[in-house]
Amino acid sequence: MPRPFAEPLRRRALIDAAIAAIGERGSLDVTMSEIAGRAGVSSALAHHYFGAKEELLLATMRHLLTELGTDVRAALSEAETPRARISAVVAVNFSVTQFRPEIVAAWLAFYVEAQKSARLRRLLRVYARRLHSNLLSGFVALLPRPQAEKGAEAIAALIDGLYIRRALKDGLPNSASAVALVEQVVEATLAHSKPSA
Amino acid sequence: MPRPFAEPLRRRALIDAAIAAIGERGSLDVTMSEIAGRAGVSSALAHHYFGAKEELLLATMRHLLTELGTDVRAALSEAETPRARISAVVAVNFSVTQFRPEIVAAWLAFYVEAQKSARLRRLLRVYARRLHSNLLSGFVALLPRPQAEKGAEAIAALIDGLYIRRALKDGLPNSASAVALVEQVVEATLAHSKPSA
DNA sequence: GTTTATTGACTGATCAGTCAATTAAAATCA
């Protein structure tokens, strides 16, 4: 066919299709044809725009990371106190836009794939560091350094753990109860470690 | 060749080889030939004993689950107090036999695969329930019911989250620091929620 | 002589990635 649509539109459609396909299958071994089909184009076109499959997957991961980053930045800008910063980060991670089954499944799948792909691993590290540093920016004003570090680590790990459980769909973690659980641990951690000097 | 080795030996060798292969690749898409090769047999033999690949994977998962279960039971039997029960569960999950890179990678890979395979999902649920109930058996004597439930959920999710982070190899969680982190959260949770009546 | 272990050699399916051909929009020119 002719030249009806342009590159950015197609790229975006393919990334959206990739998220949907990965979310439905629950893993990264979806075929290029499946993704392309969902986006309403041929697999040849997907290769035309992204080259190898890994590039498309990488672009998809970057997209997810960018959206999460945008949401977090917006939420943090509204937070007035250190304590509110912590809650903002938690809230965003379990917000309706982020804590959806497809998104969660995609994250989990990317974690596994990162074992194989150094580039993917690097992206995931960016995410981990950002999460840690955002949490730390709240904790550090409320606790002495070493406790603040530990607190941020614990909350970050807890968030990841709840994501896994969501992927398993074993019931428990809907958004609200996940947030409540994390907040409870935040409270306990803050109360237990002595407030900073 | 003749009849030099018998079924149970081969099955076990194949399961061990599967764990090693999955651990090295970091995902479940290892080929039957790769696994069989590692076990020193032909892929045809692997099919002879396990039928489909999924059966071998399932058997591998069951093996991991069984070993973990055995370790946990042993540790719990030595725990004298409720508080010690909690620590015992935590300690086993991060023990040298469980918290090895191959094992961690295998768990993560199985989580992803569970999205596709209902039978695998069922096994993982067994694990999740067992972990929760073991933790709860400690918490329930120290906190009122609802808080005990929440505490057990939080610690279980935290453990899973630390496993993910280990898989990412981003540094932090070696056994010792992982245990310390979890114990800190346990302490904070126990101190913060009022002791039971 | 029956049973069991074991394999090499297949087969069929699936997929990532390529490529030459087609079509139409855009740019250039008359």
Added chain:
DNA sequence: TGATTTTAATTGACTGATCAGTCAATAAAC
């Protein structure tokens, strides 16, 4: 403006590789 050339979008039809799973053949143990 209308003609023509260039450029980009798009695909169907391939190819080559990889793999799960099968099977008939062999040989040792019982």
